[in-house]
Amino acid sequence: MTALRKPQVALISKAAPFAIRAERAADVAMREALLDACFGENRHGRTCQRLRDGRAPAAGLALSAMREGKLVGTVRLWHVSAGGRPALVLGPLAVDPACRELGIGAALMHQALAAARARGHAAVILLGDAPYYARFGFSAEKTGALSLPGPFERERLLGLEFQAGALDDAAGMIVPTGATLPKRRAARLHAHAA
Numbered sequence: 001m002t003a004l005r006k007p008q009v010a011l012i013s014k015a016a017p018f019a020i021r022a023e024r025a026a027d028v029a030m031r032e033a034l035l036d037a038c039f040g041e042n043r044h045g046r047t048c049q050r051l052r053d054g055r056a057p058a059a060g061l062a063l064s065a066m067r068e069g070k071l072v073g074t075v076r077l078w079h080v081s082a083g084g085r086p087a088l089v090l091g092p093l094a095v096d097p098a099c100r101e102l103g104i105g106a107a108l109m110h111q112a113l114a115a116a117r118a119r120g121h122a123a124v125i126l127l128g129d130a131p132y133y134a135r136f137g138f139s140a141e142k143t144g145a146l147s148l149p150g151p152f153e154r155e156r157l158l159g160l161e162f163q164a165g166a167l168d169d170a171a172g173m174i175v176p177t178g179a180t181l182p183k184r185r186a187a188r189l190h191a192h193a194a
Contacts, residue, residue: 018072018104020111023062030071031064038094047150048127051089052078055178058088060119063112065095065104072096073104075112079179082125083146083172087159088116090126109136113160122166125159125174133158145171 023031035043043049057076065073073095077088090112095105113136116124125143126133138158146157159167 018065018067018099018102018107020063020065020073020107022060023057023064023074023076027064027071027074031074034071034074034096035092035094037097039092043092047148047152048089048091050149051080051174051176052076052091054180055079055176056181058116058119058121058178061088061112061115063108063115065108067099067102067104070096072099073108075108077112077116077121077124079177080125080174081177082123082159082167082174083170085123085167085170086121086177087123087125087167087170087174088121089174090124091128093128106135113137117162122163123159123161125157125167127152127156128158130155130158136160142167142170145169147173149173149175 039046055078058079061077063075064071073093075090075093077090080087080089093105093108095108113124124138125146126138127148128138130138130140138160140155140158142161143157143159144154146159148157159170161167
């Protein structure tokens, strides 16, 4: 006689569904609150923020993770020149602390990178924890001669090539190249962030 298996309802209910979709204008207030909760209100002074200030994220590369009607994760990618080579910079990636065990961060990363690759981008750079981002293919192998417009820890500057050689010999300052936001919108976003 075989024993009947109990359905694993606890596992299913713990893994409440979340959906990843394109960021919407209605997400802004929730995204800003989530970023403040994850990184603190001083996040606007961080080095990578200088690559985002006054700029729009790359088209189609601003994603929101929603769970039960609430924004629980966000990731955005931005156009930059990495020592003269076109690339994207990823960040910030944030997940609501109450949802960190659901795989939302990894799902956001996979979807953002797949979308960037599908749109023909050659490389992505980020400033982050090497052991975490290594699983997505990031390394410091080709970022050693690149700099950011402010203080940063060299071992945290990581890159990922979608096209072989996209970051070969990349050297110099990483600077923003994305579309600038209209002055009124940029001022409103900056005032909201302050």
